[in-house]
Structure formats: C-alpha cells, structure tokens
Amino acid sequence: MEARYTLVLLRHGESHYTQKNLFCGFGNDADLSDIGVREAALAGQRILKAGLEFDLAFTSVLKRAVKTLFLVQETLDCHWLPVVRTWRLNERHYGDLQGLSKTETAKKYGEAQVKTWRRSYDVRPPVLDKKDPRFCSSMAPYRDLDPSIIPVCESLKDTMERMLPFWHDEIAPKIKTGKRVLIIAHGNSLRGLMKYLKRLSDEEITKLEIPQAIPLVLELSENLQPIRDYYLASEEEVKTAKAKVGVKDNVK
Amino acid sequence: MASSHSVVFVRHGESEFNRDNIFTGWCDPDLTTKGVAEAKDAGKILREYGFEFDIAFTSLLKRAIKTLYFIQDELDCHWIPVTKTWMLNERHYGKLQGKNKDEVAGKYGPEQVQLWRRAFYERPPLLEETDEHWNGSDKRYADLPFIPAGESLDDTSKRSLPFWHNLVVPALRAGQKPLVCGHANILRNLIKHLDSNLSLDIKELNLPNALPLVVELDENLVPSKFQFLNHGNGMAPKKRSSHS
Numbered sequence: 001m002e003a004r005y006t007l008v009l010l011r012h013g014e015s016h017y018t019q020k021n022l023f024c025g026f027g028n029d030a031d032l033s034d035i036g037v038r039e040a041a042l043a044g045q046r047i048l049k050a051g052l053e054f055d056l057a058f059t060s061v062l063k064r065a066v067k068t069l070f071l072v073q074e075t076l077d078c079h080w081l082p083v084v085r086t087w088r089l090n091e092r093h094y095g096d097l098q099g100l101s102k103t104e105t106a107k108k109y110g111e112a113q114v115k116t117w118r119r120s121y122d123v124r125p126p127v128l129d130k131k132d133p134r135f136c137s138s139m140a141p142y143r144d145l146d147p148s149i150i151p152v153c154e155s156l157k158d159t160m161e162r163m164l165p166f167w168h169d170e171i172a173p174k175i176k177t178g179k180r181v182l183i184i185a186h187g188n189s190l191r192g193l194m195k196y197l198k199r200l201s202d203e204e205i206t207k208l209e210i211p212q213a214i215p216l217v218l219e220l221s222e223n224l225q226p227i228r229d230y231y232l233a234s235e236e237e238v239k240t241a242k243a244k245v246g247v248k249d250n251v252k
Numbered sequence: 253m254a255s256s257h258s259v260v261f262v263r264h265g266e267s268e269f270n271r272d273n274i275f276t277g278w279c280d281p282d283l284t285t286k287g288v289a290e291a292k293d294a295g296k297i298l299r300e301y302g303f304e305f306d307i308a309f310t311s312l313l314k315r316a317i318k319t320l321y322f323i324q325d326e327l328d329c330h331w332i333p334v335t336k337t338w339m340l341n342e343r344h345y346g347k348l349q350g351k352n353k354d355e356v357a358g359k360y361g362p363e364q365v366q367l368w369r370r371a372f373y374e375r376p377p378l379l380e381e382t383d384e385h386w387n388g389s390d391k392r393y394a395d396l397p398f399i400p401a402g403e404s405l406d407d408t409s410k411r412s413l414p415f416w417h418n419l420v421v422p423a424l425r426a427g428q429k430p431l432v433c434g435h436a437n438i439l440r441n442l443i444k445h446l447d448s449n450l451s452l453d454i455k456e457l458n459l460p461n462a463l464p465l466v467v468e469l470d471e472n473l474v475p476s477k478f479q480f481l482n483h484g485n486g487m488a489p490k491k492r493s494s495h496s
Binding site: 029053055061062063066067070077079080081082083084085140141 | 304306312313314317318321325328329330331332333334336391392
C-alpha cells in the first residue's frame with residue numbers, strides 16, 4: 001500500500017505539572033515549564049530538519065499545547081498557518097485525581113491501581129463532584145458548552161469518544177483534500193487517536209506511551225490507514241522521553 | 253448612553269522595518285525586542301482595565317500574529333478562536349516595499365510620496381512577478397483570488413469592509429467580544445469607514461504601535477466612542493463581565 005498523506009502528531013512540552021509529577025489532565029491549564037519551552041523549540045527544529053511543511057494545525061484549548069504550537073511555528077516560520085483549537089483534543093479528564101501528586105496517589109491507592117487508572121482502556125478514575133471548584137463548566141473555554149457534556153472523569157475510551165468525532169468531521173476530511181496537517185495535543189488524546197488509526201487492541205493500547213515534544217510522523221494510505229509511523233528522534237532519545245512520562249514497565 | 257458592543261483594535265508592536273524606517277506592506281518582518289515588550293504591555297494594559305475577549309482576528313503577517321499571541325499570554329486567553337485573514341493584512345505598498353522611506357522621498361519627492369500614502373485612489377508603483385518581494389509563490393496566499401501588486405486606500409477598503417461585515421459583525425451580533433490585531437493603514441482605513449459620519453474628529457488618526465484602541469458601538473454598530481488605553485490615563489479601571 002502506498003503512502004498518500006503525511007500527518008504529524010506532537011505531544012506538548014513539559015508543563016509545570018509534569019515537573020512536579022502531578023496529575024494535570026483536562027481541567028488544569030498548566031503552562032509550559034522552561035524545559036517545556038526548550039523542548040517545543042527543539043521539536044520545531046526536528047520538523048524543520050525533516051523538511052516537513054504544513055497547511056493547517058489543530059490543537060486543544062489548553063495553553064501547554066497552544067504555546068507548544070506557537071514555538072514550533074516560530075521555528076518553522078509559519079505563524080500564518082490557520083489554527084483550529086478544540087476542547088475535543090484536550091487531555092483526558094482525570095476526575096478527582098486532577099491536581100494530585102502521582103506519587104502520593106500511588107502511596108494511597110497502591111501502584112497497581114494507579115497504573116490501571118493511567119493506562120487501562122476503559123477503567124475510569126474516581127469521579128469529580130460537579131460542585132468541586134475543579135469542575136470546568138465555569139472556566140472560560142467551556143462556559144458555552146452544555147454542562148452535561150463537560151467531563152467529570154474519563155477513561156481512555158471516554159476520551160476517544162469525545163475526540164474521534166472531531167477527527168472524523170474536521171481533521172480527516174481536510175487531510176483528504178490534501179492539506180498537510182499538524183496536531184499538537186496531549187498524551188492521552190494522542191494515544192486515543194493512535195489506538196483508532198492503528199486499530200490497536202484494548203490490551204495493546206495499555207502499553208503505548210507517547211513521549212513529550214518528539215514529533216511523531218504517520219504516513220497514511222488513501223483511506224487514512226497508517227502504513228508507517230516513526231519519531232523524529234533516535235531510539236535512545238525516544239526511550240528516555242517515554243521513561244519520563246510513562247508507567248514503569250511500558251518503557252521499551 | 254450605554255454602548256451595546258465594543259471592539260478593541262491594536263496595531264502590532266514595533267517591527268524591524270518600523271525601526272529601520274522601511275515601507276513594509278506585505279513584507280513579513282519580525283517584531284523587534286522593543287516590539288515584543290510593547291505587545292506584552294498592550295496585554296498588561298488590557299488586563300488592567302479588566303478586558304476579556306472570546307474571539308480574535310489578525311492578519312497573515314507575523315508582526316500582528318505575534319503581537320496577538322503576547323496579548324493573549326498576558327490575558328491568559330490562549331483558548332480563544334483566532335481567525336487569521338489576508339483581508340487584515342497591511343496595505344500593499346507595491347514597489348515601495350522594502351525601501352527606506354527617506355530614500356524614496358529623496359528619489360520621488362515628498363509630494364509624490366504623500367500622494368501615494370494619503371490620496372484615496374493613488375496606487376504606489378506596482379510590483380512585478382520578477383521583483384524580490386513579489387508574493388505570488390508564497391504558500392500562505394495560495395487560496396487568494398488574486399495577488400495584489402500594490403494597493404490604493406480604495407483597494408484596501410475593498411477588503412477591510414468585507415472583513416468587518418463578514419467576520420466582525422457576525423461575532424458582535426452573537427454577543428462576542430472581539431480583539432482585532434492588525435496594521436496601521438488597514439485599521440485606519442477601517443475605522444474611518446466606521447466613522448463615516450465624521451462624528452468623531454479622527455481625520456488624522458495616528459495609530460501608535462501596540463496601543464489598544466477601544467471602539468464602542470451602539471446597537472446599530474455605529475461607533476459612539478473611541479478611546480486609546482494606556483496605563484493610568486485617567487480612566488478608572490472598568491470591570492467588564494465576561495458574559496453579556
């Protein structure tokens with residue numbers, strides 16, 4: 001099968017929450033750390049070196065992704081690119097775990113439970129109470145949304161269910177018209193997209209880690225099936241980056 | 253009389269060509285360090301006055317796009333939809349683009365230059381496809397109906413007004429609070445059209461880099477008030493609600 005289209009996925013650079021090893025997720029609009037800013041610029045360099053160009057970019061409404069995109073555009077000198085922001089590409093909602101320390105949570109519930117919450121396909125984390133100030137309905141980007149569709153917790157399956165309609169309706173058609181697309185999003189929203197595109201099983205997806213700020217290139221067939229996918233970095237760099245964000249036994 | 257709507261216009265911060273006194277038009281120089289600081293300051297001023305936006309418009313030129321980004325950073329609103337449009341590009345200055353303004357005045361005479369700059373139907377000398385600054389092969393303009401070779405102020409109106417009516421007016425009618433980050437000539441052209449009654453004395457509207465201009469409009473979207481904002485310029489900080 002011949003590759004017809006190229007799609008580039010990029011997870012945002014390190015945020016302040018990653019630095020502090022806290023659950024960030026849908027409802028926390030953490031900024032990039034200084035390291036994250038450098039990682040984003042380096043991601044742009046990798047794309048530049050690979051000679052890739054874009055016509056259109058999609059991102060979430062969370063600043064760590066929006067700013068990563070800006071820094072990549074700065075490196076590629078393409079600030080003029082149309083950019084579509086959507087809450088549907090936001091990171092997965094971690095429910096009541098949002099803002100909590102990953103280490104403390106592991107101590108409280110056990111590492112196995114936390115690993116299940118983080119990497120299983122359809123297990124939901126503890127639900128966030130709608131009266132909790134962390135519930136997003138009063139936050140600016142979500143004020144006009146029906147509160148009943150704003151998440152209070154998500155499994156990866158839930159994240160995919162609200163993300164994939166956007167892929168089908170907005171992104172896939174653009175790729176098929178020949179637009180070269182860049183998607184800058186989050187660990188789980190991208191894991192969800194990879195599960196769908198590569199038809200990964202519920203078991204296989206638990207082992208997939210997406211490193212921060214290393215561009216992932218997918219060469220797609222006529223009907224958007226990935227023929228090849230590869231990171232724009234050495235195996236060693238990818239392994240180190242996966243170790244930083246992954247659950248321990250997933251690092252290959 | 254309470255205004256029904258407001259729009260904030262901001263000219264980009266100082267660009268490399270502004271600093272070097274060069275006709276810019278559709279050339280795409282970057283912000284200078286001073287320009288970045290000005291852009292951030294514009295954001296700080298807007299934050300001081302309690303402004304919130306839920307939609308933004310800008311051109312395809314990085315000096316405006318980046319000014320908008322820095323303002324969004326100060327206002328913590330990176331989530332808002334941003335529409336980039338060629339219709340908001342600076343007036344196209346044809347063959348004058350990339351040339352030093354004093355040298356051009358020396359070559360053609362100050363009266364001719366003044367005519368090109370301010371006479372409504374005067375076009376500057378037109379660019380040719382072989383010229384260094386010809387935009388024809390620039391990917392960002394691939395979907396344009398035609399590539400300008402130079403514009404009169406009248407030509408600029410043919411896109412500033414459609415920009416206003418097709419993009420900004422629907423946003424205002426939907427109750428949104430737009431931020432428009434653009435360029436001196438295109439914004440001046442637009443604002444003068446909005447104030448066609450000349451009810452406000454803005455015959456020689458000078459738009460300094462990165463100074464926010466608040467335009468209040470009545471329910472018919474006719475401007476009722478213009479106000480430049482600066483730190484502590486006598487206005488008491490207004491609290492604006494984020495919802496209408």
